[in-house]
Every structure is written in structure tokens, then in C-alpha cells.
Amino acid sequence: MMVIVGMRVSMMIVSMMVIVNMRVIMIWSAPSASNNKIQLEDDQGNLQWVDLLEPVPKTRVTEDNVTFLLYTRSNPTNPTTLRTGVDSSLGEFNPKHETVLVIHGWTSNPSSVSAITDGFIATGRDYNVIVVDWSGPASPGYVTAIGNAREVGQIIATFIDYLASKGLSTSHIDIIGFSLGAQVAGIAGFRVSAGTVGRVTGLDPAGPLFNTASSKNKLDSADGDFVQVIHTNGGLQGYKGAIGHADFFPNGGSRSCAHHRAPAFYAESLARSTPFTATECGSYRDYSRNECESRPRAVMGAYTPRRSIFGHPSALLPDPAVSARGAGEGEGGLIHLGEVLDDRLRREYVSEGVGRRVLDRLPLMYRIRLALFMGTSPPSQFYLP
The missing domain is CATH 3.40.50.1820 (Alpha/Beta hydrolase fold, catalytic domain)
Structure with missing residues (x-):
């Protein structure tokens, strides 16, 4: 699949197109008086026309x-x-x-x-x-x-x-x-x-x-x-x-x-008796080229281990069902999912009353640089076939 982002900026429309097998599909359009509808798939898999300028009722959900x-x-x-x-x-x-x-x-x-x-x-x-x-x-x-x-x-x-x-x-x-x-x-x-x-x-x-x-x-x-x-x-x-x-x-x-x-x-x-196992990798391109074979692996789905202690990426406690299935990597079946910069600093910021989401406003590259400086890593991405 090739993705082309068409940025035709005017007073009327900004569009994005995706080319899939040489078929052009409009997946997003900024609303305007003459072009304010897109098609989205609902939960049943049916395409629905969506009016981006539809009037929103003032009645509240109770x-x-x-x-x-x-x-x-x-x-x-x-x-x-x-x-x-x-x-x-x-x-x-x-x-x-x-x-x-x-x-x-x-x-x-x-x-x-x-x-x-x-x-x-x-x-x-x-x-x-x-x-x-x-x-x-x-x-x-x-x-x-x-x-x-x-x-x-x-x-x-x-x-x-x-x-x-x-x-x-x-x-x-x-x-x-x-x-x-x-x-x-x-x-x-x-x-x-x-x-x-x-x-x-x-x-x-x-x-x-x-x-x-x-x-x-x-x-x-x-x-x-x-x-x-x-x-x-x-x-x-x-x-x-x-x-x-x-x-x-x-x-x-x-x-x-x-x-x-x-x-x-x-x-x-x-x-599943055999869990979905994914590999940590920076991109699907690197994964498909087998450039991440030495990276940590994790189980995808209901039995993904949950973290237990902020700031300690190795302190991951697997779900008992994961340990029973033998899914996991490393001593005790622990999987290193990577510590997220936001968690480590957010804990300190919360204690100082600064707020939970200070770092969420930073561009990704700044978060990665800070993560490297502090010995942590950005959010983990895992790929599987």
C-alpha cells in the first residue's frame, strides 16, 4: 500500500487520499459548505456517510x-x-x-x-x-x-x-x-x-x-x-x-x-493455547526485514503482562495465566515492555502539583531525547505477522 497525503489547501478543502492497489479512496476531507461528508465503517462493517457539519443536539447523556x-x-x-x-x-x-x-x-x-x-x-x-x-x-x-x-x-x-x-x-x-x-x-x-x-x-x-x-x-x-x-x-x-x-x-x-x-x-x-507473540521494533519496515530479532518479545491480547512499579521497567508481573502458559521471555517469564518517559516524570510532576499531562504536550522527538537522557525509552511498539 502506498500512502499519499495530498495537501491542496484552499478556502474550500484539505484532503487526504490513500492509494490501495491503484484505487483512490478519499478517507478524510475537511468540512466546507460544498464538501462536508466522508464515509466511515460502522461496528457492523457497513459504510456510513458522515456529515462533519451535522448539528449536535443540546440534550445531555444521562x-x-x-x-x-x-x-x-x-x-x-x-x-x-x-x-x-x-x-x-x-x-x-x-x-x-x-x-x-x-x-x-x-x-x-x-x-x-x-x-x-x-x-x-x-x-x-x-x-x-x-x-x-x-x-x-x-x-x-x-x-x-x-x-x-x-x-x-x-x-x-x-x-x-x-x-x-x-x-x-x-x-x-x-x-x-x-x-x-x-x-x-x-x-x-x-x-x-x-x-x-x-x-x-x-x-x-x-x-x-x-x-x-x-x-x-x-x-x-x-x-x-x-x-x-x-x-x-x-x-x-x-x-x-x-x-x-x-x-x-x-x-x-x-x-x-x-x-x-x-x-x-x-x-x-x-x-489460544499458543499466545500471539510480538517483537519490539521501531517500524514495520524494520520488522519485515528481520532487523529486530534480538529485541524483546511480548504477548498480545488478554494475557499481556501488566507493569507493577513506576520507574522500574524490569518489575513486570505477568498475569498468572501467562506464566502457566510459559509465555514470556527472560527470568520468571518477565517481558521488558520498556518504561515510558511520561510515567516516570509524571509521578514527580504530580507530587509537585504541576499536573499529569505536562509531557504529553511535548513533540515526540523531544520525548525521545529526554528518554535517552534519563535512561528510559519511549512507548514500546510491537509487531507480528
Whole structure:
């Protein structure tokens, strides 16, 4: 695939084109009075026309528009509806169990992430699997849904704070989102006030209109103690750049028509006897040339090891299931995912009251230079065939 960025600047339009097998596909156009529509793939894989100038309703999203459906090993098919602040609704929820929140994407509903939900239940382990149904706010036009996503993220964060008040440790939470749901997951993780969420997983996070969004309104490495991102359609439907602590790029991460491969990879990772193993590398080009064979390897998906201590990249505690499968590299199955500059300095900045996101405003090259100076490394990128 050859990518051509056409920058025809005028009062009317700025366009970007992608040439795929000699077919020209317009994937982004700045809005104007005469050209304000693009085509995007929804969660069902259907192309939808998106009006970038659509009027955004002033009605706000409320808790009534977001439903939390609890699945457990003892109740895998008939979910319990949990409600923020309603203790009697908690039912089979057990705060001692690992808790997974699964968030669907644009124009979708819980059925689109059922493979992930079923995958966790099928492991036979005790999970609280909570599917977030925001199908109402996710159903309007894409631009409106983006605005709704921010409010849905806050509602989810408030719900997590409520569960934390009932004994759930935020370190035992994994928020998983697909496409626009991945951006919602990041927003929710960032806004949780009860503690840092243990893990946030972005499955091909939505890309259109998010490149210029502020960091508090999209997924990034500040949203959880460990943020894993799987890219399968970067630069098209998905977000192209590395934004987590560990970013995985199957087949280079930018194949056309591969948006739905990300949740499929994740669901499959729950059941595979042989894990998806990826190699840390600076680019897919270097990876395809076998120039990174000596670099660290990591497991992609549900069993990616989570970090335990800021500032200590070797202090990675693998998920017990990873150790049991023998997945991992180095003594004790530890995988060196690389320490992120933002984490090390953010801890110091937070203690000094400077704020969490000072470094997020720095250009990437400055972050890399500072990382080299301080003996750390930029966010890790992993590639696999």
C-alpha cells in the first residue's frame, strides 16, 4: 500500500487520499459548505456517510442512557443490570474478583463484543464481566456520537468510583473498548477518581477526528497503569500512532478492511493455547526485514503482562495465566515492555502539583531525547505477522 497525503489547501478543502492497489479512496476531507461528508465503517462493517457539519443536539447523556450488564461464570447468559448508587442491584458482583468492562463502538450494541464477553467466561476463572451498553448515545451521527462519548466516559468513571466504594480495587479493573468504544475507555480511565485503573485496552481506537482531540478526550498512556493498544486499521478507521505503554501492530497495523480484526484478535487470545507473540521494533519496515530479532518479545491480547512499579521497567508481573502458559521471555517469564518517559516524570510532576499531562504536550522527538537522557525509552511498539 502506498500512502499519499495530498495537501491542496484552499478556502474550500484539505484532503487526504490513500492509494490501495491503484484505487483512490478519499478517507478524510475537511468540512466546507460544498464538501462536508466522508464515509466511515460502522461496528457492523457497513459504510456510513458522515456529515462533519451535522448539528449536535443540546440534550445531555444521562445515566439512563448507559446500562451496565454483569456476566459471571455462574450467570453467563442472563446478565444482571448494575446501577450506580443502588446497592441492591449488585447481585452477583464480587469485589474480590478481577473486573472487566467491555465497551462497544459506534452504531453498535453489546452483541458486537459478545465474543470477548464469552471468551472471558469460557476461561473458567472468576471474572466480573460488565458490558457497557451505550447503544443509544452511540447511534446518532459520528460527530454527535463523539460528543456523547465524552459524557458516557464520565458516567462509566462515576460507576467505577461507586464499585470502588464497595471494595473493588481499581488495580483489578480492565477497561476494554473497540473503535469509538476504545476512546470511551480512555476517557473513563482518565476520569476515575478512586484510583488508577489497572489496565485499559484499546482495540483499534477510532481515528477520524481524534488526531486533534485533547488528551483528556481520547485514549492515551495516562488513562491507566498499563495501556495496551492493538492497531489493525491505523490511518483509515483506526488511530494510526502509538499511544499506549505497549502498542501492537499485527500485519503492520494498517491493513485496509481490518478494523474488526482487533476485537477478533483479542477474543482469540483468551482461548489460544499458543499466545500471539510480538517483537519490539521501531517500524514495520524494520520488522519485515528481520532487523529486530534480538529485541524483546511480548504477548498480545488478554494475557499481556501488566507493569507493577513506576520507574522500574524490569518489575513486570505477568498475569498468572501467562506464566502457566510459559509465555514470556527472560527470568520468571518477565517481558521488558520498556518504561515510558511520561510515567516516570509524571509521578514527580504530580507530587509537585504541576499536573499529569505536562509531557504529553511535548513533540515526540523531544520525548525521545529526554528518554535517552534519563535512561528510559519511549512507548514500546510491537509487531507480528
